[in-house]
Structures are given as C-alpha cells and as structure tokens.
Amino acid sequence: MNSEDIKQVYPNISEILDNDSILGLKFCSKGTFKLNNELNSLKGLKYYYSDQHTKEIITHNLKWALSKEKKPKFQFIYILLPTNCNQKCYGCFTGKDLETFPVKSSDTFYSKKELDNILEFALEHDVKAVVYGGSGELFTWHGSIDYIKNIHKRGLKSVIFTNGSLLDENKLKILNDLEAALIISIRDTNEHNHNLLVGVNNFKTVLKNIDTAISLGFSENNRLAIEIPATTDNESRIINDLLPCLRHKNVIPMIEEFLQPKNCDKTYSAHNFTESRTFFNNLVCMDNTLGYKWLPELGTRVLGQPKCERPLFSFTVLPNRDIADCPAGFKVFGNIKDEAIQNIIYSSKYKSQITDFKFCACSVFYSDNDKDIPVEQKAIYT
Ligand SMILES: C[S@@+](CC[C@H](N)C(=O)[O-])C[C@H]1O[C@@H](n2cnc3c(N)ncnc32)[C@H](O)[C@@H]1O
Numbered sequence: 001m002n003s004e005d006i007k008q009v010y011p012n013i014s015e016i017l018d019n020d021s022i023l024g025l026k027f028c029s030k031g032t033f034k035l036n037n038e039l040n041s042l043k044g045l046k047y048y049y050s051d052q053h054t055k056e057i058i059t060h061n062l063k064w065a066l067s068k069e070k071k072p073k074f075q076f077i078y079i080l081l082p083t084n085c086n087q088k089c090y091g092c093f094t095g096k097d098l099e100t101f102p103v104k105s106s107d108t109f110y111s112k113k114e115l116d117n118i119l120e121f122a123l124e125h126d127v128k129a130v131v132y133g134g135s136g137e138l139f140t141w142h143g144s145i146d147y148i149k150n151i152h153k154r155g156l157k158s159v160i161f162t163n164g165s166l167l168d169e170n171k172l173k174i175l176n177d178l179e180a181a182l183i184i185s186i187r188d189t190n191e192h193n194h195n196l197l198v199g200v201n202n203f204k205t206v207l208k209n210i211d212t213a214i215s216l217g218f219s220e221n222n223r224l225a226i227e228i229p230a231t232t233d234n235e236s237r238i239i240n241d242l243l244p245c246l247r248h249k250n251v252i253p254m255i256e257e258f259l260q261p262k263n264c265d266k267t268y269s270a271h272n273f274t275e276s277r278t279f280f281n282n283l284v285c286m287d288n289t290l291g292y293k294w295l296p297e298l299g300t301r302v303l304g305q306p307k308c309e310r311p312l313f314s315f316t317v318l319p320n321r322d323i324a325d326c327p328a329g330f331k332v333f334g335n336i337k338d339e340a341i342q343n344i345i346y347s348s349k350y351k352s353q354i355t356d357f358k359f360c361a362c363s364v365f366y367s368d369n370d371k372d373i374p375v376e377q378k379a380i381y382t
C-alpha cells in the first residue's frame, strides 16, 4: 500500500501510519510530530477510570461495611459472558490461546430474568456502567448488540473490551449512538508482530475500525482507549511509537503490564519489578515530552492509573454466575444461581473483604525502589 492508498483507507489515522516495510503505528514523517510545551490534563476513559468520584465511593463503602451507611455504591460492574473468541492471543489470561477454558454453548448465556435482576441491583446501587471484559470476544456472539442495547435501555452505559476485529461501521455507529466506551486491544504496533501474537491476520481490519471509531467521535468524549499489554519485546515500540501516536489522536493509551501466565514460554516476557520501573519511567519521560504530566505510584500497572482497588468500588459476575471481587476471580462470595445477589453483596463475607482489603498479586507492579515491593509479590513476579 502506498501513502495515497493509506490516506484513502485510513483517513483519520493515515498520518500516524508508517508503511516503510510493514504497516505500523508510527508517525509517517518520522520525527516531525510536534512536541507539546503546554500542559495537557490526563484524560480517563469515561465510566471506567478511577478519579475523585471513585475515591468518594471507596470512602462510602468502607463506612457501609462498618454499618455506618445503608447501601454500598459501585462505579461499574463487570458482567463476564461465556463468549467464544476468534483470536488466540499469546498469554491471554482467560486461556483462549491454549483453550484451557471449555468453549461454552450459547444456552449458557444469561436469561433475561437473570440479567434484569443484576441490572436492577446495579441501578439501585448507583452503578453507571456495565463492563464486558471477556471471557472471550463479545462480538463473536450474535446477541451482542441486543445485549448492549438492553443494558442501555435500562439507563446504564457500557464499556467494552474488544479485540476490535469483528466491528464494522454499522456496529460502531450503533455503539456510538448508545455512548458506549470502547477499549480496543492490540498486541503490537505493527502488522507482522500483532498478527503473529494474536494468531489471525487482522491488524489492518482493527486499524480500520479504530479509524472509523475516531471519525465517529468516540475519542472526542473520552470513549476510546487502545489497550496493549507491554512485554520486554514490544516496550520500545510502545514508548516511542504508540504513545505519541495515541496522544496525537486524542485516544486514551491503556498501556498496561502484561501478566505472564505460568504456562507461557518466555519469548515475550512480562516485566520484572526492575524492568517495570524502567518502563514506567520511560513512559513518564515520553509523556512529559508530549505535554502530559503524571507519576506512577506503588502498584501502578496501567499508564496514568493508580494501583488497582477495583474490589472496593465494583464487583464481577463471572460467566458461571459467581459473584467475585474482580474479573480474575480471586475471591468468590457466592453464586446467583443459589442465592439473590442482594444477599451475596450484603453478606458479612463481602463486607469483610472491604474492611480487610489487600492488594492482589497482579496489582503491584511499579515501585520506586526494591524495598517497597511487598514480599509476597516479590516471590511471584521477580
Ligand atoms: C481477556 S480480554 C477480553 C476482551 C477482548 N477479547 C480483548 O481481547 O480485548 C480483556 C483484556 O485483557 C487483556 N489481556 C489478556 N491477556 C492479558 C495478559 N496476559 N496480561 C495483560 N492483559 C491481558 C486484553 O489485551 C484485553 O485488553
């Protein structure tokens, strides 16, 4: 594809595509992007990122767990679905690459009544959005758009983690009209590496859909993030190519540490603590150059976000209907097939995880120095 073709196929992102040898996210006219001396505020993905409101919810929930408030509040809830996937990403933490999770048939999807009960509970507890974070890829399911419409009909918004390859202009228009927020995941900044790591040749399609999402205005109101798990292999392209490109296009860079499942080979490794420190410091430097000021703190795993405290302001419904602390399902409090969601959330077991909250193993990455690394995390990740 020559540069004229690129402009036609990707009118909104053509200026950040480099086609020297392979299609990649990189400024076409290398080195000519403008450095920004003005300070820009760090934008968070709508409904999803932590902000001052999140801190208020956490404070409220701590009071509730100590019986000083009547109801808990939640910023969002994750509803994970038994969806299949069309990719086999290296190291996918839901095991889709290795097929360690059985493919579930469509009759295991939530019944309307089950879904309504969850949404009712959500609405009564201040929830603003429902997040799809797997398991699998939402748009492999024929019912996906109706599912999202149903959520919105109830007055909630949706945040959707997607690999972006099964979207098209029509679906994106519907999602935009519903004011959904999208987190489109890629695995590397160029066609060759991305396709290799996801096991499907779809990088160009994903770029096309990112281009369309930008043209529809998702990025203008903080509803578009590009997610990429950082490894020792892709980190320099993330810092030098992806971050400037996304800042330039007003898209939220959800650059996060890759969590290496134990059974993965080490070709594309997760950072250890020292590497993570260097990585985040390099992200900070690049962002400073681009006019964005932020600092990582102990536990930062995602660019510009604090350590993960999700269990204090959200909960997760796993595909089997377990109610868990987060999508990784470290702690399970009950199953909505057995008892009402109200009983599970208002239980002493649930309240005590709020009063006795501890960071999970995957929440602790960035640390200013070695002595700050919690012992148990050190044992897992160094
Ligand atoms: C499990 S996927 C499900 C949604 C969708 N299929 C996708 O890939 O975006 C949700 C998110 O987890 C991320 N992810 C998967 N495996 C990961 C890992 N080992 N470490 C860090 N992030 C990972 C994906 O990149 C994606 O952003």
Ligand code: SF4
Pocket (backbone or CB within 6 Å): 085, 086, 087, 088, 089, 092, 093, 094, 095, 096, 097, 134, 135, 136, 137, 163
């Ligand atoms: S697309 Fe998402 S669910 Fe599918 S293999 Fe990749 S990370 Fe896993």
